Amino acid sequence: MFLTDIIQRKKNIVNQESKGINLAIYLINEFKDRTFTFKGLNNKYLGIRGEELLKLIQEELESMIVLYNYTTRAKTYTDRKGVSQVKIRLIGKVSMMHRYNPLDIKLDITTEMT
Numbered sequence: 001m002f003l004t005d006i007i008q009r010k011k012n013i014v015n016q017e018s019k020g021i022n023l024a025i026y027l028i029n030e031f032k033d034r035t036f037t038f039k040g041l042n043n044k045y046l047g048i049r050g051e052e053l054l055k056l057i058q059e060e061l062e063s064m065i066v067l068y069n070y071t072t073r074a075k076t077y078t079d080r081k082g083v084s085q086v087k088i089r090l091i092g093k094v095s096m097m098h099r100y101n102p103l104d105i106k107l108d109i110t111t112e113m114t
Contacts, residue, residue, distance in 0.1 A: 009080035016074045021057070023072040024088050024109065028053055031086055031111055039108040047112065057090075057107070066103055068092030085111050 005013055016023060028036070032050035039045075040060045048056065075087045088109040094101050 005077070010077040013075065013077040016072075016076075018072050019070070021061075021070050021072055021090060023074055024057070024090055025054065027074055027076070027086050027088060028109070031084070034114070035112045037108075037110050037112055041105060041107070053109065057109075060107065064092075064105075066094055068094060068105065069096070083114055087111075 028050050035047045035049060036053050037044070037046050038048060038053055038056055040056070045053075045056060069092070071091045071093070073089045073091065077085055079085050086109075090107040090109070092105040092107075094103045
């Protein structure tokens with residue numbers, strides 16, 4: 001738990017990390033009745049449903065010229081109003097080394113407030 005989580009009164013915080021995008025797909029299906037915000041490489045999508053989001057992610061990943069190794073980092077929590085939220089970050093790395101590479105990408109997915 002971070003200090004910012006305490007200040008924002010987040011509860012029941014669960015941080016997860018996995019290789020690939022399976023964790024992101026699982027969490028999107030878990031929150032499928034909610035709307036999401038998706039920040040891709042070029043566009044930002046607001047108020048999209050889970051099914052549309054999965055299609056947009058697939059299109060975004062297929063449009064890449066470079067093959068990436070993906071890591072999914074997810075944070076699920078309950079906000080101060082008692083509503084479950086999720087923040088997902090898909091991190092695509094070109095190389096196996098942990099150095100900075102200008103070709104690395106980050107895609108952010110968050111649930112919207114109800």
